[in-house]
Amino acid sequence: MAGLYIHIPFCASRCIYCGFYSTTLSGLKDLYVDAICKEMMMRKTSDIDTIYLGGGTPSQLSEQHLKKIFSTINEVYTVNKDAEITLEANPDDVTPEFAELLVGLGVNRVSMGAQTFNDSRLRFLNRRHCATEVQDAVDCLRKAGIDNISIDLMFGFPNETLSEWESDIERALSLKPQHLSSYSLMYEEGTPLYRLLQQKKVCEIDEEVSLSMYNVLIDRLTEAGYEHYEISNFALPGFRSRHNSSYWHAIPYIGIGASAHSYLNLQRSWNVSDIRKYIDAILQGKRPCTIEKLDIATRYDDMITTALRTREGIDLRKMKDTFGEQLYRFLMNEAKDKIALNLMKIEDHHLSLTRKGLYISDSIMSDLMDV
Structure with missing residues (x-):
């Protein structure tokens, strides 16, 4: 069994902290979907146990795009009937119609980037949604029948207090998600947030305060019945992320799309992080990637x-x-x-x-x- 990761790089706008490969060139969606479907056909392999559409913002794709992707998946691969199938979504993209579409496609897990329930901090991050839309999205998904929901939270914002962080945790727990991922705000080189730091327009939070926030997170989620199964990940019993766990346990996975990484046959490979170069190469029948053979060390x-x-x-x-x-x-x-x-x-x-x-x-x- 292997995992299948499909990178959807499109975003309506870029968050200031994000270091993942993304683009706002929405006019390339049709060509890009054609290319990832062709790459899947070029890379037929063994049975698939998990599928993960990440980004970017996969929920920015149209119904037609998503149907084409899943039709190709089912044509090319043998998907385990109990496969975990995850799609990352922005809360403001989730409508009753979108939730019903996901269920029809076989998606049984949704990961949403709430990040914070403080609207001013969401604006600081350049997030598109507001705090109330997270609850609305969760309600839509559950009504449609998706009961495996993961929420992302961030802590360590400039000037954030411990009590503000505790409030975010409680708001997240009130949604009763099956899974929660939480990360300290990182200042990655090349991001707008990093430039703000260099310009001294923001300051990193004190290390001791950040440590206290992580402690509070572990204590509160453990008390609420979540298993702390990975440094940044918590799950109710039976709801660990099977796909992400494959990365941590050296289970083979195939990465499709611009910048996507793969691990197969003791080799690691990664596609070019340039959407135009990726599309041009794939449509010519070539995979634009770097391959590294892994020695024992x-x-x-x-x-x-x-x-x-x-x-x-x-x-x-x-x-x-x-x-x-x-x-x-x-x-x-x-x-x-x-x-x-x-x-x-x-x-x-x-x-x-x-x-x-x-x-x-x-x-x-x-x-x-x-x-």
């Missing part, structure tokens, strides 16, 4: 930076079988001091981060990598 490092993000961590028995005695000894030697400092733990033959270790996960992972 690279695969080991990938495992460190993915499996350690999860609640279960690294399966030490599987790790030893896969990577051999030398890398196993290296890992255990590097982890020894961190276990003594209560930054990591071993339970049931799995090495994972403790809650204390979560706070400095990047540093720990760097130490454990075979550099």
